[in-house]
Amino acid sequence: MTTTHAIESSTPSSEEPIVEAGTESAVVLDGVRKRYGDVQAVDGISLTIRRGEFFGILGPNGAGKTTLIEIMEGLRQADAGTIQVLGMSPWPRNVALLPRLGLQTQKSAFFARLTAREHLATVAALYGLPATAAGPALKLVGLTGEADKRVGDLSGGQRQRLAIAGALIHEPELVFLDEPTAALDTQARRDLWQVLRELKAQGRTIVYTTHHLDEAEALCDRVAIVVTGAVIALDTPHRLVGAAHVPTRVMVPVGQLSTDQAGALPGVIRVTVEGGSVVLETTTAGATLAAVGDLIGLDEVQTRTATLEDVYLELTGSETRS
Amino acid sequence: MTAFAALSTANYKASVRDKTTVFFTFAFPLLFLVVFGLIFAGQEVEGSGRNYIDYIAPGVLSWGVGNAALFGIAFTLMQWRNDDILRLIRMTPTPLTTVLASRYTGALVIGLVQAVLFVGVALLPAFGLSLAGSWPLALPVLLLGVTAFLSMGVVVGSRANTPEAVAAIANSIMVPMAFLSGSFLPIDLMPAWLQNISRALPLRYMNDGISTALTGSGDLATIGLSSAALAGFTVVFGVLAVRTFRWSNNS
Structure with missing residues (x-):
């Protein structure tokens, strides 16, 4: 049995300056469940995403992230629970809601044998927009130079960006992105971060999944960590890292400090030698660093504090092991 | 641009950029016309006083047009589900009727072009078809x-999930129906009981109607009955189509 300790989204966040999003809700899920045969893909998820919020859904493959997003989008019907998206029910197909949503899915869909511009012009028309909407959308994702290439001739990363352009062409209030940076190289990934930050600055709500924890930490106001269909943690990346008590690593070049000396310093819980460094794991980084400084100075000392990735691995690791 | 115009344009561009499919859509019925035209050149069907070409040309034309309409929409729906194009459309406010209307318009244009091309070739002296005044x-x-x-194609395309399945189902429907309805062999040569069975097949009525109009083999009542029967089949398969339609393979 796994025990879940979902941190309610209503946790006061008064001391957090980062969440400036409105109090109005973009998505409200209450007790949502979905089963495929023997697999309980979504096992009673309740959470609230505020308007203007950049909300990350993290979790291992098969955790139920995509199913959860598809239920919010109205592509799948939940077995149980209530779903409110921009104050409306997304299921059955809700034509009043659809123009306010934008979505990019893991498997991108393109009209056959069209160019990037023709594809986007077709998508624009499906939203009742003129073909000229294609130009700005291509520019937004940096594909202006590829506008007249057939979709089939684009690289994987370019197709991914074209799919994102299709999700944004009608300027939706709420954007769902399922692993939008999966096929992108480092530069394209950073470019997309900029696009996403601009969308957030315009007041749009973004719900997205990713396996890049550094990215989630850099972009998300809040993240939900989903394991086997349930939310096991939900908070700002900063507070998740703070609450996890993952030790800070202080690295000293080998030879300046013996492992015995290091082990005796205040706060040090473990000492290892890795890659030319004596690594001190400490829960009280300040005290340990001060002691190291007194002994050998801090010039060549490096520190590595816990990241969202450490917290994620700790949380998902313990959940999947139990 | 309206959603209808955009989908029709996308459909047209995708079609003309796939030249092989375009070529065979129009060449396929012509191939049958040539083959049967050569086999039965100058022969009369015993007891009827009519030339083979008068039976075969309208029959092959009906089969070719029906075949293209059924295959076209069935392949498109299957492919659009597999490529998630239907999901993309589903998430926009465009109604399903607009999507089907644009495909329907495309199918009508293809059918018309097929017919004009086919009749044009059949009228050549080598084949010897002569048009009756009732041809319009x-x-x-x-x-x-x-x-x-x-409407039959919508049902096939909604049930089948792979190109192989579409081809298998559509061929199983269209090939026996072509023979039983008299598209490839004059229906008057078939035993009476088989002719009665063919009354249950839509292609039989299309053959009768087209044949009467083009060659004057029947009267206005034949065309009226054919039209009514085809409309009836449309209603039946239309209801089935609405019931079997799926936006995606997994919902």
């Missing part, structure tokens, strides 16, 4: 035939 009445029958076979 073939147009409403053609239109109703495309509609009936398109």
Whole structure:
């Protein structure tokens, strides 16, 4: 049995300056469940995403992230629970809601044998927009130079960006992105971060999944960590890292400090030698660093504090092991 | 641009950029015309006093047009589900009727072009078809035939999930029906009981209607009955189509 300790989204966040999003809700899920045969893909998820919020859904493959997003989008019907998206029910197909949503899915869909511009012009028309909407959308994702290439001739990363352009062409209030940076190289990934930050600055709500924890930490106001269909943690990346008590690593070049000396310093819980460094794991980084400084100075000392990735691995690791 | 115009444009561009498919859509019925035209050149069907070409040309034309309408929409729906294009459309406010209307318009245009090309070739002296004055009445029958076979194609395309399945199901429907309805062999040569069975097949009515209009082999009542029967098949398969339609393979 796994025990879940979902941190309610209503946790006061008064001391957090980062969440400036409105109090109005973009998505409200209450007790949502979905089963495929023997697999309980979504096992009673309740959470609230505020308007203007950049909300990350993290979790291992098969955790139920995509199913959860598809239920919010109205592509799948939940077995149980209530779903409110921009104050409306997304299921059955809700034509009043659809123009306010934008979505990019893991498997991108393109009209056959069209160019990037023709594809986007077709998508624009499906939203009742003129073909000229294609130009700005291509520019937004940096594909202006590829506008007249057939979709089939684009690289994987370019197709991914074209799919994102299709999700944004009608300027939706709420954007769902399922692993939008999966096929992108480092530069394209950073470019997309900029696009996403601009969308957030315009007041749009973004719900997205990713396996890049550094990215989630850099972009998300809040993240939900989903394991086997349930939310096991939900908070700002900063507070998740703070609450996890993952030790800070202080690295000293080998030879300046013996492992015995290091082990005796205040706060040090473990000492290892890795890659030319004596690594001190400490829960009280300040005290340990001060002691190291007194002994050998801090010039060549490096520190590595816990990241969202450490917290994620700790949380998902313990959940999947139990 | 309206959603209808945009989808029709996308459909047209995708079609003309796939030249092989375009070529065979129009060449396929012509191939049958040439083959049967050569086999039965100058022969009369015993006891009827009519030339083979008068049976075969309208029959092969009806089959070719019906075949293209059924295959076209069935492949498109199957492919659009597999490529998630239907999911993309589903998430926009465009109604399903607009999507199907644009495909329907495309199928009508293809059917019309097929017919003009086919009759043009059949009129050549080598084949020797001569048109009766009632030939314009073939147009409403053609239109109703495309509609009936398109609605069958929606059912096939909604059930089948792979290109192989579409081809297998559609061929199992169209090939026996072509023989039983007299598209490839004069229906008057078939035993009476088989002729009665063919009354249950939409292609039989399309053959009768087109044949009457083009060659004057029947009267107005034949065309009226053919049109009514094709409209009836459309209603039946239309209801089935609405019931079997799926936006995606997993919902």
